[in-house]
Amino acid sequence: MRTDTGQVFHxxxxxxTDFLIPETHLDFRLHPERTIVKSTLKIERREGVALDTxxxxxxxxxxxxxxxxxxxxxxxxxxxxxxxxLEIRGLPEAETFxxxxxxxxxxxANRQLTGLYRSSNVYCTQCEAEGxxxxxxxxxxxxxxxxxxxxxxxxTSAAPLLLSNGNPGEKGTLDDGRHFAIWHDPHPKPxxxxxxxxxxxxxxxxxxxxxxxxxxxxxxxxxxGKESRALYAMDALKRSMAWDExxxxxxxxxxxxNIVAVSDFNMGAMENKGLNxxxxxxxxxxxxxxTDVDYAGIEAVIAHEYxxxxxxxxxTCRDWFQLCLKEGLTVYRDHEFSADMRxxxxxxxxxxxxxxxxxxxxxxxxxxxxxRPRQFREINNFYTxxxxxxxxxxxxxxxxxxxxxxxxxxxxxxxxxHDGDAATIEDFIKVFEDASGEDxxxxxxxxxxxxxPNLAITYDYDQATKTFEIEIEQSxxxxxxQPSKKPMHIPIQFGLLGTKGREIRPRATKGGLVKDDVIHLxxxxxxxxxxxxTERPVPSLLRGFSAPVTMTSELTRSDLAFxxxxxxxxxxxxxxxxxxxxxxxxxxSKRVRGGKPATIESSSIRxxxxxxxxxxxxxxxxxxxxxxxxESDIARELGANIDPEAILGSRDALILAVAxxxxxxxxxxxxxxxxxxxxNPDAAGAxxxxxxxxxxxxxxxxxxxxxxxxxxxxxxxxxxxxxxxLNVLVQRFxxxxxTNDALQAFEARxxxxxxxxxxxxxVQAMQPGESALGKVNELMKHQLFSLDNPxxxxxxxxxxxxxxxxxxxxxxxxxxxxxxxxxxxxxKKNAQLAARLLTAMRSxxxxxxxxxxxxxxxxxxxxxxxxxxxxxxxxxxxxxA
Ligand code: 0A1
Ligand code: ZN
Numbered sequence: 001m002r003t004d005t006g007q008v009f010h011x012x013x014x015x016x017t018d019f020l021i022p023e024t025h026l027d028f029r030l031h032p033e034r035t036i037v038k039s040t041l042k043i044e045r046r047e048g049v050a051l052d053t054x055x056x057x058x059x060x061x062x063x064x065x066x067x068x069x070x071x072x073x074x075x076x077x078x079x080x081x082x083x084x085x086l087e088i089r090g091l092p093e094a095e096t097f098x099x100x101x102x103x104x105x106x107x108x109a110n111r112q113l114t115g116l117y118r119s120s121n122v123y124c125t126q127c128e129a130e131g132x133x134x135x136x137x138x139x140x141x142x143x144x145x146x147x148x149x150x151x152x153x154x155x156t157s158a159a160p161l162l163l164s165n166g167n168p169g170e171k172g173t174l175d176d177g178r179h180f181a182i183w184h185d186p187h188p189k190p191x192x193x194x195x196x197x198x199x200x201x202x203x204x205x206x207x208x209x210x211x212x213x214x215x216x217x218x219x220x221x222x223x224x225g226k227e228s229r230a231l232y233a234m235d236a237l238k239r240s241m242a243w244d245e246x247x248x249x250x251x252x253x254x255x256x257x258n259i260v261a262v263s264d265f266n267m268g269a270m271e272n273k274g275l276n277x278x279x280x281x282x283x284x285x286x287x288x289x290x291t292d293v294d295y296a297g298i299e300a301v302i303a304h305e306y307x308x309x310x311x312x313x314x315x316t317c318r319d320w321f322q323l324c325l326k327e328g329l330t331v332y333r334d335h336e337f338s339a340d341m342r343x344x345x346x347x348x349x350x351x352x353x354x355x356x357x358x359x360x361x362x363x364x365x366x367x368x369x370x371x372r373p374r375q376f377r378e379i380n381n382f383y384t385x386x387x388x389x390x391x392x393x394x395x396x397x398x399x400x401x402x403x404x405x406x407x408x409x410x411x412x413x414x415x416x417x418h419d420g421d422a423a424t425i426e427d428f429i430k431v432f433e434d435a436s437g438e439d440x441x442x443x444x445x446x447x448x449x450x451x452x453p454n455l456a457i458t459y460d461y462d463q464a465t466k467t468f469e470i471e472i473e474q475s476x477x478x479x480x481x482q483p484s485k486k487p488m489h490i491p492i493q494f495g496l497l498g499t500k501g502r503e504i505r506p507r508a509t510k511g512g513l514v515k516d517d518v519i520h521l522x523x524x525x526x527x528x529x530x531x532x533x534t535e536r537p538v539p540s541l542l543r544g545f546s547a548p549v550t551m552t553s554e555l556t557r558s559d560l561a562f563x564x565x566x567x568x569x570x571x572x573x574x575x576x577x578x579x580x581x582x583x584x585x586x587x588x589s590k591r592v593r594g595g596k597p598a599t600i601e602s603s604s605i606r607x608x609x610x611x612x613x614x615x616x617x618x619x620x621x622x623x624x625x626x627x628x629x630x631e632s633d634i635a636r637e638l639g640a641n642i643d644p645e646a647i648l649g650s651r652d653a654l655i656l657a658v659a660x661x662x663x664x665x666x667x668x669x670x671x672x673x674x675x676x677x678x679x680n681p682d683a684a685g686a687x688x689x690x691x692x693x694x695x696x697x698x699x700x701x702x703x704x705x706x707x708x709x710x711x712x713x714x715x716x717x718x719x720x721x722x723x724x725x726l727n728v729l730v731q732r733f734x735x736x737x738x739t740n741d742a743l744q745a746f747e748a749r750x751x752x753x754x755x756x757x758x759x760x761x762x763v764q765a766m767q768p769g770e771s772a773l774g775k776v777n778e779l780m781k782h783q784l785f786s787l788d789n790p791x792x793x794x795x796x797x798x799x800x801x802x803x804x805x806x807x808x809x810x811x812x813x814x815x816x817x818x819x820x821x822x823x824x825x826x827x828k829k830n831a832q833l834a835a836r837l838l839t840a841m842r843s844x845x846x847x848x849x850x851x852x853x854x855x856x857x858x859x860x861x862x863x864x865x866x867x868x869x870x871x872x873x874x875x876x877x878x879x880x881a
Contacts, residue, residue: 001112001827001828001831001869002060002084002869002870003867003868003870004377004868004869004870004873004874006377008375008376008377009320009375009376009377009379010375011319011372011373011374011375012374014318014321016143017046017139017141017143017144018045018046018053018055019044019045019046019049020043020046020144021041021043021044021138021144021146022044022146022147022188023041023042023146023147023149024039024040024041024042024138024146024147024148024149025039025041025148025149025150025151026038026039026040026148026149026150026151027039027040027153028116028150028152028153028154028198029153030107030153030159030198032107032118033106033108033109034104034106035104035105035106035107035123036065036102036103037102037103037104037135037136038101038102039100039101039102039103039137040098040100041098041101042098043097043098044095045091045095045096051091051093052089053091054087054089055087055088055091055099056085056086056087056088057085057087057088057133057137057138057139057140058084058085058130058133058137058139059082059084059085059134059137060083060084060115060131060133060134061115061134062083062103062105062133062134062136062137063083063105064086064101065102065103065104066101067079067081067086067099067101067102068100069088069092069097069098069099069100070092070097070098071098071100074088078090084133085137086101086137101136101137103136103137105134105135107123110134111788111830112830112831112832113126113265113790113830114126114127114130114131114134114266114832115127115132115133116135116196117264119262119263119264119265120262120263120264121158121199122197122198122199122200122201122260122262123154123159123196123197123198124196124197124199124277125195125196125197125272125277126266126270126277127191127193127194127195128192128193129192129379129380130192130379130380132191132192132194133191135194138191139191140191141190141191141319142190142192142316142317142319142320142422143190143316143422145188145189145316145420145422146188146189146191147186147187148164148185148189148194149169149182149183149184149185150164150165150166150182150183150185150194151182152164152180152181152182152183152196153174153178153179154178154180154198156173156177156179158199159198159199159200160200161197161198161199161221162179162180162181162198163195163196163197163258163260163275164181164183164185164194164195164275165183165185165189165193165194165195165272165274165275166184166185166187166273167183167184167185167186167254167256167274168181168182168183168256169181169182169183169184170182185273185274187253187254187273187314189273189313189316190316190422193271193272193316195270195272195273195275197260197275197277200224201221201222201223201224201260202221202222202223202224202225202226202227203220203222204219204220204222204227204230204231204234205217205218205219205220206218206234208237208238208242208252208257210241210251210252211245211251212251214251214252214253214255216241216252216254216255216257217255217257218234218237218256218257218258219256219259220237220258220259220260220261220283221260221261222280222283222284223261223263223280226261229283229284229285229286230261230283230284232295233259233283233285233302236298236299236302237257237259237306239299239303239337239341240302240303240306240307240337241306244306244307244310244333247336247337247340248310248333249412249415250309250310250415252309253309254274257274257306258274258275258276259275259276259302259305260275260276261279261280261282261283261284262277262278262279263754263755263789264788264789264790264791265277265791266790266830266832266833267279267383268281268282268301268304269282269301269305270305271308271313273313276305278301278305279790279791280755281758281791282298282302283298283302284755285298285681287679287681287717287718287719288718288719289719289750289753289756290719291723291724291759292681292686292690292720294719295681295686296342296686299338299341300334300338303333303334303337303338304331304333304334307330307333307334308330310415311326311329311330311333312327312330314415314419315415315418315419315420315421315423316423318424320376320379321372321373321374321376322372322423322424322425323372323379323382323383323387324372324387324388324391324394324447325424325425325428327387327388327391328371328387328388328390328391328392328394329391329392329395329428331388331389331391331392332391332395332396335347335351335392335396341683342683343618343620343621343683343687345569345571345621346570346618346621348545349570349571349621349624351389352545352571352574352575353624354389355385355390355545355548356633356636357630357632357633357636358389359385359386359390359548360452360548360550360636361636361842361843362386362839362842363390363450363451363452363479364451364452364477364639364843365842365843365845366480366842366879366880367384367842367875367878367879368450368451368479369382369384369450369479370386370447370448370449370450370482371386371387371390371391371394371446371447371448372448373387374448375481376874377870377873377874378870378874380831380835380871381835381836381871381874381875386450390548393547393548394446396546397443397446397491397546397547398432400491400493400544400546400547401438401440401443401489401491401518401520402432402436406432406435406436407432409435410432410436411431413431413434413435414427414431417431429443429444442486442487442489442522443488443489445486445489446488446489449476449479449488450479450480450482451476451477451478451479451482451485452476452549453474453475453476453490453549453550454474454475454476454549454550454551454552455472455474455490455492455521455550455551455552455553456472456473456551456553457472457473457541457551457552457553457554458470458471458553458554459471459539459553461533461536461537463536465531466531466532466534467529467531467533468496468529468533468536468537468539469511469527469529469530470539471525471526471528472512472519472521472525472526472527472528474487474488474490474521474524474525474549476488480878480881487523487524488522489520489521489522490520490521490547490549491518491519491520491521491547492519492520492521492542492546493517493518493519493542493543493544493546494517494519494539494540494541494543495517495539495543495567495569496533496537496538496539496540497539497540497562497567498535498537499535500566501562501565501568503568504533504534504535504537506530506531506532507530508531508532509528509530509531510528510529510531511526511527511528512526512528514528514530517543519541538555538559540563540567540569541553542571542572543567543569543571544569544571545571545575555576555579557583560576560577560579560580561576561580561603561607563576564577564580564625565607565610570618570621574625577607577625578629578633580604580607581628581629581654582629582633582634582637584600584604585628585629585634585637585647585650585651585654586637586650588600588653588654589634589638589643589646589647590638592646592649592650592653593643593646597653598650598653598654600653600654600657600658604654605657605658605662608625608626608628608662609661609665611625611626612625612626612662612665612669612691612695613665613669618687619673619684619687619688619690620690620691621687623687623691623694624690626691626694626695626698627694628651628654628655630651631644631648631651631805631806632803632805634647634650634651635647635805636843640846641846641848641849642809642846642848642851643847643848643851644805644809645806645811648805648806652701655697655701656701656702658698659698659701659702660702662698663698663699663702666695666699666702667699669691669692669695670692670696670699673689673691674692675689679717679718686720689718689721692721693720693721693724696709696712696724696728697728697731697732700728700733705733706729706732706733706736706738707738709725709726709728709732710729710741710742712725713726713729713742713745719756719759723759723763726742726743726746726759726760726763727763729742729743730743730763730764730766730767731766731767731768734767734768734769734771743760743764746760751784754784754789754791754792757784758792759795761779761782761785761795761799762796762799762803765796765797765799765800765803765804765807766799766800766807767807768804768806768807769807770806770810771807772800772804772815773800773807773810773814773815776796776807776818777818779796787822787825787826788830790830790833793837794833794837797822797826797837798837798840800815800819801815801819801837801840802837802840809847809851809855811851813850813851813853813854813855813857813858816841816854816855816858817857817858817861819840819841819858820858820861820862823862823872824862824865827868827869827871831870834872835869835872835874835875838862838872838875839875839879841855841858841859841879842879844856844859844879856880859879859880860880862876863880
């Protein structure tokens with residue numbers, strides 16, 4: 001673990017390296033505890049660099065075995081070495097020379113899961129962002145591109161499979177029970193894209209022929225016996241390859257593309273060139289073990305990593321401040337891919353829900369940072385929802401502003417101009433300026449200003465002049481390090497609705513810029529006047545969620561209900577409904593907190609019923625409507641003085657009222673939606689199941705007993721329906737025998753499969769109320785549970801802290817106390833994981849005073865510990881600041 005040095009890195013300090021490494025040869029002699037890495041680097045001094053300039057290489061917990069230049073061992077006084085740095089002085093005068101470094105590392109002892117480590121006896125690597133320096137001393141930075149040749153040698157019986165980046169070369173057996181394989185990657189790449197995998201794994205193979213006729217051998221490697229669970233991932237991979245050719249003109253560029261699934265992984269997956277390494281959660285799926293959400297996640301992550309081959313690998317980042325250059329863009333691409341594979345509107349609503357649930361709170365709290373940060377202490381803490389999801393929204397806005405065609409021209413220019421580069425956000429913006437002739441300098445503020453802009457909107461209709469006026473004022477609150485902000489360019493896609501939802505086309509507009517169906521807000525306050533409007537319209541604003549903003553508008557409850565019923569844009573329809581429900585849920589939360597009963601208006605109940613029973617709508621959309629705002633959604637809307645118990649009371653009251661009003665028709669629909677044929681993970685099947693499963697919750701609440709959920713649990717022929725039933729049982733009937741029976745049955749059936757058992761941990765970690773903490777403590781002793789494994793830890797500690805509003809945020813502060821202690825334990829094993837989990841407390845200041853004080857104490861107890869990792873020190877100090 002790297003302990004904190006207090007060092008802060010700044011974007012403006014960027015300087016290119018003095019030396020280049022055009023070629024990197026690595027030779028791995030794999031051994032569980034004593035792996036020897038011999039690195040042979042061709043080093044080139046850049047023109048103009050003084051001859052006495054030392055070569056300073058990065059390291060992290062390394063042990064140097066030997067070092068020579070041009071075949072001659074270096075004398076002790078020509079270099080200074082520590083585990084995290086190697087400085088070489090007295091270099092040859094020649095422009096190029098060969099440096100040979102041998103290090104010894106212990107993959108088995110590596111529990112940080114970066115660098116070279118072992119996961120279930122498989123050797124694997126994770127080098128982004130700065131893990132390569134845990135393998136050998138190197139210029140470990142993304143702008144240093146090198147051509148790699150890698151020789152991997154291991155014991156044949158323990159590691160029959162030897163993989164690295166690029167194309168396979170020579171391989172052979174050695175006489176001591178060992179063997180080797182050589183891999184060569186012709187594409188220069190930064191060290192963070194290096195990968196090696198060695199072990200004993202099963203495989204499924206397939207082929208793909210690119211548009212220009214290059215045959216590519218595809219392989220997905222998984223634990224023996226799980227091969228059939230990788231078929232969906234393979235299908236998603238082939239669809240991704242075809243889609244990138246069709247939509248972005250991007251072809252694959254090696255003879256092989258391999259994916260390896262490992263069970264210990266800090267993140268979702270990693271785009272190493274030609275050798276993606278995946279968290280097995282994003283590869284393995286069968287109807288009996290994976291839910292529809294899992295399938296969609298696999299499809300998205302497979303696509304994401306594949307798309308990185310062009311947006312990330314062929315064009316990489318100049319420095320880590322530019323992380324959104326590859327991540328925001330690649331998320332945008334995977335979103336578009338999923339939208340094309342599934343229902344576009346439903347996919348977009350899911351994205352908006354995710355953005356609001358994760359990115360908006362980040363932007364509103366102490367960890368807020370720009371999409372392109374200008375400083376960091378620990379880069380691993382910047383793989384955030386802001387960099388990824390808001391980064392993607394920024395790319396989407398470029399397309400909305402320029403139009404699809406010009407956007408594509410800009411992307412083509414980006415690939416043409418920057419292939420092989422380590423690029424910057426400025427480069428990215430420039431291609432769109434050049435493709436469109438527009439000045440995007442104001443738009444570029446989206447990369448620099450943190451926080452979610454709010455739009456305050458007022459309307460005025462004048463019957464006499466037949467004009468409709470929209471006035472919009474944008475505001476952006478201060479965020480850490482940014483006390484004042486400039487007005488941004490915000491694209492607001494819109495429509496004006498007349499009677500019966502008819503779309504009204506204005507004759508002309510005056511005031512601010514309106515192009516086609518997009519209002520371009522560019523000033524702090526701007527007025528847009530539409531003429532030729534013969535009736536008072538209901539404006540539908542932010543269609544498709546065209547900008548990541550919040551809105552406060554004068555729309556009445558009946559306007560919102562009108563939009564929810566009539567708008568042709570499903571995203572605004574859903575938004576209007578959500579706004580309507582939120583205003584009731586928040587006011588009821590306050591009532592419940594004040595000891596008063598919740599009140600529910602019949603109009604909302606009617607509206608929900610209408611949407612639920614509207615056969616003209618996609619089932620998945622109807623399910624999204626019935627899934628009323630979650631407890632944390634309501635908390636976010638309230639913003640301050642949060643009492644999770646009151647929120648739960650308010651939400652349950654709405655669900656009960658809706659369930660009682662529509663019980664009979666819900667039951668009929670629930671029965672109609674039952675599917676008897678074979679399971680199909682496609683969007684239509686998933687939509688049907690999601691509607692049926694949300695109905696199960698309503699019906700169980702109305703029934704007041706667990707029978708229906710219990711029956712569904714027993715009869716389910718797929719994991720989606722089984723897990724949904726189990727969830728209802730635990731959430732609604734936590735202490736019942738039916739719930740215990742179901743939990744036991746699940747454990748009996750899947751007890752040997754840790755990945756599936758994660759669902760069992762999650763569901764119990766989420767059980768509402770004070771009893772959850774005891775349950776979590778008990779489950780930590782379960783034989784399958786381990787704080788060494790990120791998936792297990794996230795399924796119990798992560799679900800509890802970020803998903804269980806009432807259980808975690810207990811009024812007595814015991815949830816926070818437990819969490820602080822657990823974070824300290826995890827920090828010693830896996831600092832990255834500990835720091836990520838800790839972000840669950842970022843909104844601590846919005847709780848009511850008693851909880852807020854308990855949260856502050858827990859955070860302070862972490863901060864007071866000496867020897868924290870840089871990762872946790874950075875998060876805890878920013879959270880408390
Ligand atoms: N580039 C990967 C994310 C990733 C980042 C860091 C990792 O290790 C600590 C692993 C993966 C992606 O965007 O998928
Ligand atoms: Zn990515």
